[in-house]
Amino acid sequence: MSSQLGNKFKVNIFGESHGKCIGVVIEGIPAGFEIDLDKLNLFMQKRKGKKNISTARNESDEVNIVSGFFNAKATGTPLTAIIKNSDVKSKDYEQLKNIFRPSHADYTGYVKYNGFNDYRGGGHFSGRLTAPLCVAGNIAMQILKKNYCIEIFSHIINIGCLDMGEKSFYSATYEEIKSINNKSLAFIDENAMNIAIEEIEKVKKNGDSVGGVIETGIFGIKTGIGEPIFDTIEGNIAKAIFAVPAVKGIDFGAGFSAGYMKGSEYNDRLNYVNDDEKNLKIETKTNHDGGINGGISNGMPIIFNTAVKPTPSIYIPQETINISTGKNTTLQIKGRHDPAIVTRAVYPVMSAAAIALLDLIL
Numbered sequence: 141m142s143s144q145l146g147n148k149f150k151v152n153i154f155g156e157s158h159g160k161c162i163g164v165v166i167e168g169i170p171a172g173f174e175i176d177l178d179k180l181n182l183f184m185q186k187r188k189g190k191k192n193i194s195t196a197r198n199e200s201d202e203v204n205i206v207s208g209f210f211n212a213k214a215t216g217t218p219l220t221a222i223i224k225n226s227d228v229k230s231k232d233y234e235q236l237k238n239i240f241r242p243s244h245a246d247y248t249g250y251v252k253y254n255g256f257n258d259y260r261g262g263g264h265f266s267g268r269l270t271a272p273l274c275v276a277g278n279i280a281m282q283i284l285k286k287n288y289c290i291e292i293f294s295h296i297i298n299i300g301c302l303d304m305g306e307k308s309f310y311s312a313t314y315e316e317i318k319s320i321n322n323k324s325l326a327f328i329d330e331n332a333m334n335i336a337i338e339e340i341e342k343v344k345k346n347g348d349s350v351g352g353v354i355e356t357g358i359f360g361i362k363t364g365i366g367e368p369i370f371d372t373i374e375g376n377i378a379k380a381i382f383a384v385p386a387v388k389g390i391d392f393g394a395g396f397s398a399g400y401m402k403g404s405e406y407n408d409r410l411n412y413v414n415d416d417e418k419n420l421k422i423e424t425k426t427n428h429d430g431g432i433n434g435g436i437s438n439g440m441p442i443i444f445n446t447a448v449k450p451t452p453s454i455y456i457p458q459e460t461i462n463i464s465t466g467k468n469t470t471l472q473i474k475g476r477h478d479p480a481i482v483t484r485a486v487y488p489v490m491s492a493a494a495i496a497l498l499d500l501i502l
């Protein structure tokens with residue numbers, strides 16, 4: 141099954157954007173683990189986005205847990221969570237049955253499923269499916285924090301080609317990183333957040349959309365998680381993160397800029413940071429490797445960037461094809477779309493990382 145991930149912490153996502161519901165079955169939650177539903181619901185609300193700069197579709201995203209949860213604790217058997225789809229406007233999608241949106245999955249979905257795919261709202265390809273991903277992700281984050289003292293933070297480091305002045309995790313303090321949780325959008329810097337909002341409002345006014353980059357940091361991870369050759373931390377995290385629609389790139393540490401550096405600039409020098417012989421602590425002086433060597437965590441924070449493309453559904457007329465007539469045509473999109481996916485993709489990205497990491501740890 142393709143919509144399933146993990147060996148020990150197993151996540152199986154189902155549903156379509158305009159079907160009755162979407163949901164997730166999660167296996168591997170330790171029996172007796174107390175799931176904080178308030179934290180889970182707060183996370184779900186953050187994924188919904190912000191009025192004016194996100195889709196106008198208004199779903200409650202209330203999480204209904206129907207199995208594997210009893211007396212506020214996980215039973216250890218599969219946990220199933222369901223989220224209703226209520227505010228659907230499927231009429232907007234009628235023309236997309238045959239006229240495919242550039243850069244959405246209308247064409248590939250049609251070919252793959254012989255025209256039987258549910259094209260309404262993007263069906264199973266929709267960003268809506270990141271809601272159940274966030275249910276599993278938030279539970280994974282709660283387990284990582286409580287049982288392993290690992291915390292995951294993500295924020296927006298770039299929107300379009302703007303240098304917003306948002307600090308990177310490489311220079312931010314822990315207090316600054318923690319402050320992301322109290323912001324209405326995932327930023328450290330309020331000023332950067334306002335610049336981003338202004339940019340998104342501008343592209344929205346023009347009927348256009350814009351992409352962005354998310355920086356993620358995994359803090360508190362011990363040395364030794366992940367293994368060669370195919371179960372590397374990078375490989376597992378990347379696979380999970382590409383489950384988030386519109387993600388087009390991921391790089392760890394210095395990433396692609398490593399290809400432009402010399403070893404003398406790049407190499408992360410190992411360093412004892414104390415002289416307590418019984419409990420020597422090792423760090424590296426720099427973190428160009430993003431906390432990973434040989435696919436294994438080296439004890440430094442795992443840091444990676446995720447590139448999110450601009451929303452495919454824009455209101456500017458676009459050239460495309462009509463599969464029923466066999467002719468080229470022009471498409472004018474209707475309906476409600478996010479002018480920038482990146483502000484909402486932050487939470488699915490954190491979720492995917494948490495799911496992949498917990499699976500490796502277990």
Ligand SMILES: Cc1cc2nc3c(=O)[nH]c(=O)nc-3n(C[C@H](O)[C@H](O)[C@H](O)COP(=O)(O)O)c2cc1C
Pocket residue numbers: 195243244245262265266267268270384385386387449451452453476477478481484485488
């Ligand atoms: C949270 C989220 C919201 C999204 N909102 C929209 C949207 O409103 N309109 C749209 O065309 N695509 C949206 N997308 C992106 C599409 O789902 C995605 O581009 C499409 O499924 C094709 O997948 P690909 O871009 O990975 O190739 C969203 C994605 C995410 C993660």
Ligand SMILES: C=C(O[C@@H]1CC(C(=O)O)=C[C@@H](OP(=O)(O)O)[C@H]1O)C(=O)O
Pocket residue numbers: 157195196197199228229261262265266267268269271385475476477478
């Ligand atoms: C509903 C959500 O996002 C949707 C993701 C999406 C897409 O094509 O990915 C297209 C839009 O769907 P609709 O046209 O039905 O409003 C977004 O609103 C959600 O994230 O909960």
